[in-house]
Amino acid sequence: MSDIVLLNKHQKKALVIELYNQGKTRRQIAETVHMSFKDMADIINEYTGEDKQVNKPEKSKDSRAFELFLQGKQSVEVAIELDMPADKVEELHVQYWRLSKLDNLEILYHEAEYSLSLLLRLHNILKDKRITKDKDISDLIELANWFTRS
Numbered sequence: 388m389s390d391i392v393l394l395n396k397h398q399k400k401a402l403v404i405e406l407y408n409q410g411k412t413r414r415q416i417a418e419t420v421h422m423s424f425k426d427m428a429d430i431i432n433e434y435t436g437e438d439k440q441v442n443k444p445e446k447s448k449d450s451r452a453f454e455l456f457l458q459g460k461q462s463v464e465v466a467i468e469l470d471m472p473a474d475k476v477e478e479l480h481v482q483y484w485r486l487s488k489l490d491n492l493e494i495l496y497h498e499a500e501y502s503l504s505l506l507l508r509l510h511n512i513l514k515d516k517r518i519t520k521d522k523d524i525s526d527l528i529e530l531a532n533w534f535t536r537s
Contacts, residue, residue, distance in 0.1 A: 394420075403430045449479055456483040 394402065399420050406416045417427055431437075446454075448469050455465045456479075466476045484493045499506050513519065518527060 400430050403427055404434050407431050407434065452476065452479045453483055453486070456480060 402420050403416055406419060417424055448471060452465050452469055462476050462480050466473055481493055
């Protein structure tokens with residue numbers, strides 16, 4: 388008869404950890420347990436608490452800025468947290484809008500460049516007066532046009 392003993396998954400895992408604690412090399416462990424280096428490394432990393440994320444490169448400031456915008460952070464918060472100049476944060480915010488399919492907001496931003504405060508004020512007035520439907524706004528514009536012609 389053969390001396391081969393078949394181990395289940397949990398027994399193999401326990402054996403990998405035991406051999407690791409005995410100071411065996413990964414090659415010796417792999418030969419003993421008949422397991423791939425990847426599976427064995429996963430068990431050892433889980434046991435030692437080594438995070439697989441450790442080897443990942445740090446994200447760029449641009450990527451981190453996009454994540455912060457996605458979390459709803461204001462431009463000034465992004466600038467402070469990432470220690471970035473305002474111009475760069477503004478450029479990234481516009482790129483974020485484009486990536487988020489907020490192209491109309493980007494267009495409005497560029498067209499109204501210095502009038503954003505007026506647009507925001509107009510928006511707040513319309514909202515306060517509950518003029519929020521396209522039809523209501525169209526009627527209001529027609530009324531304003533009528534007054535300017537008279």
